[in-house]
Amino acid sequence: MDCPTEEAMIRKKLGAMSEVQELEFSLMQRMLTVTHRTGALSAVQTAIRELGMDAELVEPEGNEEPHEEATKPWWPYTAGGLAALIAEIMQWSGLPEWMVALVALLAVALCGLDTYRKGWIALRHGNLNINALMSIAVTGALLIRQWPEAAMVMVLFAIAELIEAKSLVRARNAIRGLVQLAPDHATVRQPDGSWVDRPAASVRIGDVVRIKPGQSIALDGTVTSGRSTINQAAITGESMPVEKGPGDPVFAGTLNQAGSFEYAVTADAGHSTLARIIEAVESAQGARAPTQRFVDQFARIYTPVVFLGAVAVALIPPLLFAANWLDWIYKALVLLVIACPCALVISTPVTIVSGLAAAARQGILIKGGVYLEQGHRLAVLALDKTGTITHGKPALTDTVWFSAAEGIDSLSIATSLAARSDHPVSYAIAQAGRESGIGLLEVTGFAALPGRGVKGTIGGIDYLLGNHRLIHETGVCSPAIEAQLAELEAQGKTAIVLTDGKEPLILLAVADTIRDSSRVAIRALHELGIETVMLTGDNSRTAAAIAQQVGIDKAMGDQLPEDKLQAIERYICDGRYVGMVGDGINDAPALARADIGFAMGAAGSDTAIETADVALMDDDLNKIARFVRLSRKTRAVLIQNITLALGIKAIFLALTLTGYGTMWMAVFADMGASLIVVGNGLRLVRQ
Numbered sequence: 069m070d071c072p073t074e075e076a077m078i079r080k081k082l083g084a085m086s087e088v089q090e091l092e093f094s095l096m097q098r099m100l101t102v103t104h105r106t107g108a109l110s111a112v113q114t115a116i117r118e119l120g121m122d123a124e125l126v127e128p129e130g131n132e133e134p135h136e137e138a139t140k141p142w143w144p145y146t147a148g149g150l151a152a153l154i155a156e157i158m159q160w161s162g163l164p165e166w167m168v169a170l171v172a173l174l175a176v177a178l179c180g181l182d183t184y185r186k187g188w189i190a191l192r193h194g195n196l197n198i199n200a201l202m203s204i205a206v207t208g209a210l211l212i213r214q215w216p217e218a219a220m221v222m223v224l225f226a227i228a229e230l231i232e233a234k235s236l237v238r239a240r241n242a243i244r245g246l247v248q249l250a251p252d253h254a255t256v257r258q259p260d261g262s263w264v265d266r267p268a269a270s271v272r273i274g275d276v277v278r279i280k281p282g283q284s285i286a287l288d289g290t291v292t293s294g295r296s297t298i299n300q301a302a303i304t305g306e307s308m309p310v311e312k313g314p315g316d317p318v319f320a321g322t323l324n325q326a327g328s329f330e331y332a333v334t335a336d337a338g339h340s341t342l343a344r345i346i347e348a349v350e351s352a353q354g355a356r357a358p359t360q361r362f363v364d365q366f367a368r369i370y371t372p373v374v375f376l377g378a379v380a381v382a383l384i385p386p387l388l389f390a391a392n393w394l395d396w397i398y399k400a401l402v403l404l405v406i407a408c409p410c411a412l413v414i415s416t417p418v419t420i421v422s423g424l425a426a427a428a429r430q431g432i433l434i435k436g437g438v439y440l441e442q443g444h445r446l447a448v449l450a451l452d453k454t455g456t457i458t459h460g461k462p463a464l465t466d467t468v469w470f471s472a473a474e475g476i477d478s479l480s481i482a483t484s485l486a487a488r489s490d491h492p493v494s495y496a497i498a499q500a501g502r503e504s505g506i507g508l509l510e511v512t513g514f515a516a517l518p519g520r521g522v523k524g525t526i527g528g529i530d531y532l533l534g535n536h537r538l539i540h541e542t543g544v545c546s547p548a549i550e551a552q553l554a555e556l557e558a559q560g561k562t563a564i565v566l567t568d569g570k571e572p573l574i575l576l577a578v579a580d581t582i583r584d585s586s587r588v589a590i591r592a593l594h595e596l597g598i599e600t601v602m603l604t605g606d607n608s609r610t611a612a613a614i615a616q617q618v619g620i621d622k623a624m625g626d627q628l629p630e631d632k633l634q635a636i637e638r639y640i641c642d643g644r645y646v647g648m649v650g651d652g653i654n655d656a657p658a659l660a661r662a663d664i665g666f667a668m669g670a671a672g673s674d675t676a677i678e679t680a681d682v683a684l685m686d687d688d689l690n691k692i693a694r695f696v697r698l699s700r701k702t703r704a705v706l707i708q709n710i711t712l713a714l715g716i717k718a719i720f721l722a723l724t725l726t727g728y729g730t731m732w733m734a735v736f737a738d739m740g741a742s743l744i745v746v747g748n749g750l751r752l753v754r755q
C-alpha cells in the first residue's frame with residue numbers, strides 16, 4: 069500500500085465481501101488487519117491480488133523483521149530521465165516531431181509502465197488514485213502532442229514515488245528503532261544448577277535468569293537474589309537508574325548497570341511489559357485520530373471534485389467561448405496532477421505516529437491518536453490523593469485509647485482487622501502491629517465497607533474499624549471525637565476509629581508522605597493553564613491540608629466512587645475537557661468517564677496498561693504536563709502540515725487557471741509537499 073488512495077481501493081473491494089467483518093489499516097506500517105470468517109483467507113488474498121497488490125502474511129509470533137522492500141533498480145529511472153531531457157532538447161532545437169515523439173515515448177515506457185498498470189487497475193475499480201490520475205494526465209499530454217512535457221511528468225512522478233516510499237521506510241524505521249528491543253537470549257538456571265544460554269522465547273514463567281553487569285534484561289521478572297541498579301529508560305523514559313533488590317520487579321528491555329543478580333521470570337517473552345507497550349503503540353496507530361478521519365473524508369471529496377473541475381475546464385471555455393482547445397485541455401491535465409491528495413493524507417498519520425513514538429520513548433503510553441490529538445484541550449485535571457499525590461504507603465503516627473473495657477485489647481483487635489485488608493490505611497496499621505509484634509486474633513465475617521472501613525467479628529463481638537463517616541453512621545460519634553479527629557486531620561493525617569457498635573475504643577492515625585515530584589508537577593500543570601482538583605475518599609480536612617501542601621487548586625474530600633464520577637460529570641457538563649489520574653478501584657468509574665483517563669505506575673500492572681487511555685509507566689506526575697506539551701506540539705504540526713499541503717494545492721490551482729502552471733511544476737510541488745510534511749511530522753520523534 070503506497071498511496072492512501074490505495075487504501076480506499078482495498079477498503080471498497082474487501083468491504084464488499086461478506087466474509088470480511090473488519091478492516092484495519094496501518095499505512096505507516098503497510099499493514100492491513102482483516103477480521104474475516106474462518107477459511108476466507110485465500111479469498112481475501114485473491115481479492116487483493118486482483119487489485120494488483122500482493123498480500124504477505126505476518127507471522128503471529130516472534131520478532132518479525134519488516135521485510136525489506138525489493139530494491140527497484142535505478143537504471144530505468146536514469147535512462148528515462150535522460151530520454152526525457154533529450155526529448156526536451158530535441159524539441160528546443162527544432163528537430164522533426166516524430167523524432168521527439170519517439171524519444172519521449174521511450175522515456176514514458178521506461179518509467180511509466182508500473183504507473184499505467186496500477187492506474188488501469190484503479191480505473192477498472194472506479195477509483196481515481198494518483199496512478200490513475202497520472203496515467204490520464206500523461207496520456208492526455210501525449211494526445212495533444214506535448215511530447216517532452218509528458219515524458220518529463222512521467223519521469224518526475226516515478227522518481228517522486230520512489231523517494232516518497234523511501235522516506236516512509238525511513239519514518240517507519242525511526243519509530244521502530246525507538247522501541248529498544250529486549251535481547252533474544254537469556255542465561256537460565258537448569259535443574260542441575262548449571263547456567264545455559266537459551267532463546268528468550270523458550271524461557272518459561274518461574275525460570276531463574278542470571279544477569280551480569282552491563283547486560284540488558286530479556287524478560288520480565290522479580291529479583292530473587294543480588295542487588296543492582298537498572299536503567300529503566302526503555303520502559304519509563306527516566307534514565308535515572310533505579311535500585312533493585314530481592315522482591316523488586318525488573319522489566320524486559322531495561323539495562324542492568326554495575327551489579328549482578330538473579331530473577332524469577334514472571335511473564336513469557338510475548339507478554340512482557342515491553343511487548344505490551346509495543347502492541348499498544350501499534351494498535352494506537354491503526355485507530356484513526358479525528359483529524360485523520362476529517363482529512364480522509366476531505367480527500368474522498370476533493371479528488372472527484374477536482375477531476376470534474378478538470379473536465380469542465382477542458383470543455384467549457386472552448387465550447388462556450390471558442391477558446392483554444394489545446395490550451396484548455398492542457399490546463400485540465402495540470403489540474404489532474406494536482407488532484408491527488410497524497411501529501412495531505414499522509415501528513416496526518418506520520419505526525420500522529422511520530423507523536424505516539426516520542427511519548428512512548430518518554431514512558432508515556434498513549435492508547436490512541438485521539439488522546440494525543442485532543443490532549444491539548446485538557447482544561448481540568450482531577451487527581452486521586454492516595455498513591456497519586458502521595459506515595460500511598462502511610463505509616464502509623466498516633467494512637468489514642470478511649471475506654472479500656474475489661475479483658476479487651478482494642479489495639480490487637482484493630483490490628484487484626486486491619487491485617488485482613490489491603491487498603492493503604494489498614495496496611496499501615498497492620499504493618500505497625502507486625503513491627504511491634506502484636507499477635508493477630510481470629511476474625512470471622514470480615515467485610516470491607518468501601519469508602520468507610522472494614523468490619524469483622526472477634527471473640528463473638530462485631531467490630532467496626534473505619535473513618536468518621538462510619539462511626540457517625542453507627543452513632544458512636546461525639547463532639548470530643550470530632551475535635552480529636554479535626555486536630556489530626558488538620559495535620560494532613562488520616563484517622564480511623566475502632567468501635568464495637570456501642571462506644572469508640574481506639575483511634576489510630578496514619579500519615580502518608582507526599583511524592584517529591586507532585587509539587588513540581590502541579591506547578592507545571594498550572595503553567596499550562598490547567599486547573600487541578602483533588603478527589604479523594606479521605607476526609608475533607610486531610611484533603612485540604614495535602615492539597616495546600618502541593619498547591620492544588622481545589623480539594624474535594626469524602627468522595628465515594630460515585631461522587632468522584634459525579635464531580636467529573638459536572639466538569640464535562642460545563643463543557644470542559646477533563647482528565648483524571650488515579651490508581652485505586654474506587655477511581656475506576658471516574659477514570660472511565662473522564663475524557664482522558666491516566667494511570668500511574670503502569671509498568672508491571674497489566675490492567676493499568678489495558679484500561680487507561682494514557683498510561684504513565686512510572687509514578688512521576690510530571691509526565692502529564694509532558695503529555696500535554698507533546699499534544700500541543702503535535703497539534704501545531706498537524707495544522708502546519710494540513711495548511712502546507714492545501715496551500716500548495718491552492719497556489720497551483722490559481723497558477724494553472726491563470727495560465728502559469730505547468731504539469732511538471734505541479735508534480736514537483738506535489739512531491740515537495742509530501743516530503744516536507746513527512747519531514748515535519750518526523751520532527752516530533754525527537755521531542
Ligand SMILES: Nc1ncnc2c1ncn2[C@@H]1O[C@H](COP(=O)(O)OP(=O)(O)OP(=O)(O)O)[C@@H](O)[C@H]1O
Pocket residue numbers: 452453454455489490491493494516517518519520521522533534535562563564603604605606607627628629652654
Ligand atoms: N479497608 C480500610 N481500612 C481502613 N480504612 C479504610 C478502609 N477503607 C476505607 N477506609 C477509610 O475510608 C476512607 C476513604 O477510603 P477510600 O478508599 O474511598 O479512599 P482513599 O483510598 O483513602 O483515598 P483516595 O480516594 O485518594 O484513593 C479512607 O481514607 C479510610 O479512612
Ligand SMILES: [Cu+]
Pocket residue numbers: 536539540545546550
Ligand atoms: Cu461525627
